Amino acid sequence: MTVVATPADLADRIGHILAEHQGTDGACLLVLQAIQRAFGYVPAAALEPVAKALSLSHADVYGVLTFYHDLRRAPPGRHVVRVCQAEACQAMGARGLTEQLARRFDVALGDTTKDGAVTLEPVYCLGNCALSPAVTVDGALYGRATEFLVLERLGAVR
Amino acid sequence: MKSATFFVSGDSASVSVGADDLVRAIAAEAKRRGIEARIVRTGSRGLYFLEPMFEVETDEGRMGFRPSGTMAECVTEMFDSDISPKARTCLGLMDDLPWLRRQERLTFERCGIIDPRSVGDYRFHGGFLGLERALGLTPEEIVAMVTDSGLRGRGGAGFPAGVKWNTVLGAPGDVKYICCNADEGDSGTFADRMLMEGDPFLLIEGMTIAALATGAAKGFLYIRSEYPAAIAMMRHAIDAARAGGWLGVDIRGSGKAFDIEVREGAGAYICGEETAMLESLEGKRGMVRAKPPLPALEGLFGKPTVVNNVLTLAAVPLILSRGAAYYRDLGMGRSRGTQPFQLAGCVRNGGLVEKAFGITLRTLVEDFGGGTATGRPIKAVQVGGPLGGYIPEELLDLPADYEALAEAGFMLGHGGLVVFDDRVDMLAQARFAMEFCAHESCGKCTPCRIGAVRGVEVIDRIAAGAEPAKNLALLEDLCTLMTDGSLCAMGGLTPMPVRSALRHFPDDFRRSAAAAE
Ligand SMILES: Cc1cc2nc3c(=O)[nH]c(=O)nc-3n(C[C@H](O)[C@H](O)[C@H](O)COP(=O)(O)O)c2cc1C
Numbered sequence A: 001m002t003v004v005a006t007p008a009d010l011a012d013r014i015g016h017i018l019a020e021h022q023g024t025d026g027a028c029l030l031v032l033q034a035i036q037r038a039f040g041y042v043p044a045a046a047l048e049p050v051a052k053a054l055s056l057s058h059a060d061v062y063g064v065l066t067f068y069h070d071l072r073r074a075p076p077g078r079h080v081v082r083v084c085q086a087e088a089c090q091a092m093g094a095r096g097l098t099e100q101l102a103r104r105f106d107v108a109l110g111d112t113t114k115d116g117a118v119t120l121e122p123v124y125c126l127g128n129c130a131l132s133p134a135v136t137v138d139g140a141l142y143g144r145a146t147e148f149l150v151l152e153r154l155g156a157v158r
Numbered sequence B: 001m002k003s004a005t006f007f008v009s010g011d012s013a014s015v016s017v018g019a020d021d022l023v024r025a026i027a028a029e030a031k032r033r034g035i036e037a038r039i040v041r042t043g044s045r046g047l048y049f050l051e052p053m054f055e056v057e058t059d060e061g062r063m064g065f066r067p068s069g070t071m072a073e074c075v076t077e078m079f080d081s082d083i084s085p086k087a088r089t090c091l092g093l094m095d096d097l098p099w100l101r102r103q104e105r106l107t108f109e110r111c112g113i114i115d116p117r118s119v120g121d122y123r124f125h126g127g128f129l130g131l132e133r134a135l136g137l138t139p140e141e142i143v144a145m146v147t148d149s150g151l152r153g154r155g156g157a158g159f160p161a162g163v164k165w166n167t168v169l170g171a172p173g174d175v176k177y178i179c180c181n182a183d184e185g186d187s188g189t190f191a192d193r194m195l196m197e198g199d200p201f202l203l204i205e206g207m208t209i210a211a212l213a214t215g216a217a218k219g220f221l222y223i224r225s226e227y228p229a230a231i232a233m234m235r236h237a238i239d240a241a242r243a244g245g246w247l248g249v250d251i252r253g254s255g256k257a258f259d260i261e262v263r264e265g266a267g268a269y270i271c272g273e274e275t276a277m278l279e280s281l282e283g284k285r286g287m288v289r290a291k292p293p294l295p296a297l298e299g300l301f302g303k304p305t306v307v308n309n310v311l312t313l314a315a316v317p318l319i320l321s322r323g324a325a326y327y328r329d330l331g332m333g334r335s336r337g338t339q340p341f342q343l344a345g346c347v348r349n350g351g352l353v354e355k356a357f358g359i360t361l362r363t364l365v366e367d368f369g370g371g372t373a374t375g376r377p378i379k380a381v382q383v384g385g386p387l388g389g390y391i392p393e394e395l396l397d398l399p400a401d402y403e404a405l406a407e408a409g410f411m412l413g414h415g416g417l418v419v420f421d422d423r424v425d426m427l428a429q430a431r432f433a434m435e436f437c438a439h440e441s442c443g444k445c446t447p448c449r450i451g452a453v454r455g456v457e458v459i460d461r462i463a464a465g466a467e468p469a470k471n472l473a474l475l476e477d478l479c480t481l482m483t484d485g486s487l488c489a490m491g492g493l494t495p496m497p498v499r500s501a502l503r504h505f506p507d508d509f510r511r512s513a514a515a516a517e
């Protein structure tokens, strides 16, 4: 879910999140995760208030933001399709599935379609390795995945 | 028939192939027939190859059913047959399934059977007996039992759990932590997830016993973000355990305090390495720390900390309730007890097989696994995740044992076996190992950060047929450098899959070179 926020709204909600984590040791990652839950990504404007509230440098917060693959610096598409790229899924054709989906959506793995409809992302193991290949569509996990299944799920949620 | 009790796995993998649809089909058909259906959402039995499936309570035990056509057809047939093996889709009594009967389920004895949301059900099935026993023992006595059991860490390194606990117990300081590593990033592994979703109180019990043994009052459970269902289930179970007096300021009137907080990972494989996990728990980048100091002495926020894998901690309650010898008597050599093996990838019968150490890889992959999913020959089995070696078919008679595998140049890791059929290109797999390392490296040391990137480039040159002999020698050198010069096992073990591919499948590295000539 991506929320378009006005600067005032943004400051307000980040203030809220920071208040919730007051007194928690080492809250930086927790705060960034909470911000992403609220906005769908971590807006650049969030860095300054987070750094200030946690007595960290801007670089510290930016360092955490860029380290973790989950944390986004830009809003994702309206739908997010994650295709497992790890070995158990490779053994069941994940590479081919990824190519099919990339062609279908006309997007490179890791990117969002031009119309903003779909983000196609790699993920490394979803713990569904006995039912590979595995994908998630907007967070819902699927096993024995095919291109058809992904399209069907997207149709159902669109 | 007026009423019937059904069991359908609510495990996320089961749901990923339609378990929720099955629940709806059962409810609808039962309603149509005026039968009162009680549907319990259990964890998974680990029979993923049979999913989606369901079980029905009968006088003789639970009877399994597995749709072959539509789910509605299967449910109709099941009712028409009066819940009997007359139905085409009946699997028979679950307890009679050879795949389950031939296992030695200790850690997973309740998984798939009980309602993971119910403390009462856990209790009824022998839960919390280990903790009750521990509450009557001194920390030293608990540590001694765990040491005597021979329990070794299930996260990959196989370090004796009792030794680690003893270090934390002996470390000075009032504040100590228990950190459970549920980052389970290895491809081909899902046992931690299954356990957290299917028997969460067992992990809580294990962590609490660890706390009593070492004097910790606070625990963190670090679960990867790819496991949202496990996160939700563990949070629910922690609240329920607290409400039942099994966690909190005064555990069952003992005056002892312990509580657990769930923390969610953020998609970094390296945060499964224990010191990177501690950094992440402190809210920082997941950069690996140099050791010493050991986390047991200076761990989370600089305090003595137990870091153990989910399966290590989940094995502890049984050791306390049934005794160290019960556990130690299973296994081989210095690998004691049972290991939950996970069969994954291109395998016909994928799922969880808990067996005593010493079972051969072939028995796991061929007898339990039924060979490849495609029916084609097995070419390689990667054991131990992305840092584990590719074992060729000829070597599958190796026993699953830490030392035996290490001697042959492989590792058991977290017990995942990923099967590949003969269509796999081992050069591509070697390249992926380097690519994954480059993607997930924490960046602290050069051999790993730069080496992995170079590794991809060199393999690409080999694939293109450019000076193959020179580049193969370069790749060997690079592997040696990474093995010897890396700070942690991420860079240090990435050469294992690469070298195993080079050694056992040299043709795959020559073919492309030959084609280019
Ligand atoms: C790159 C890397 C990733 C690791 N990932 C995990 C993991 O996901 N889960 C885990 O329990 N241990 C993992 N480990 C091992 C931990 O560092 C540590 O040895 C383990 O958590 C200790 O618990 P144990 O003694 O109970 O196995 C990893 C190690 C490395 C080097």
Ligand code: SF4
Binding pocket: B270, B288, B440, B441, B442, B443, B444, B445, B446, B448, B449, B486, B487, B488, B489, B490, B491, B492
């Ligand atoms: S080997 Fe890689 S992951 Fe480990 S400390 Fe060095 S750079 Fe970080």
Ligand code: FES
Binding pocket: A084, A085, A086, A087, A088, A089, A090, A124, A125, A126, A127, A128, A129, A132, A133, A134, B186, B187, B188, B189
């Ligand atoms: S490797 Fe794809 S789900 Fe585990």
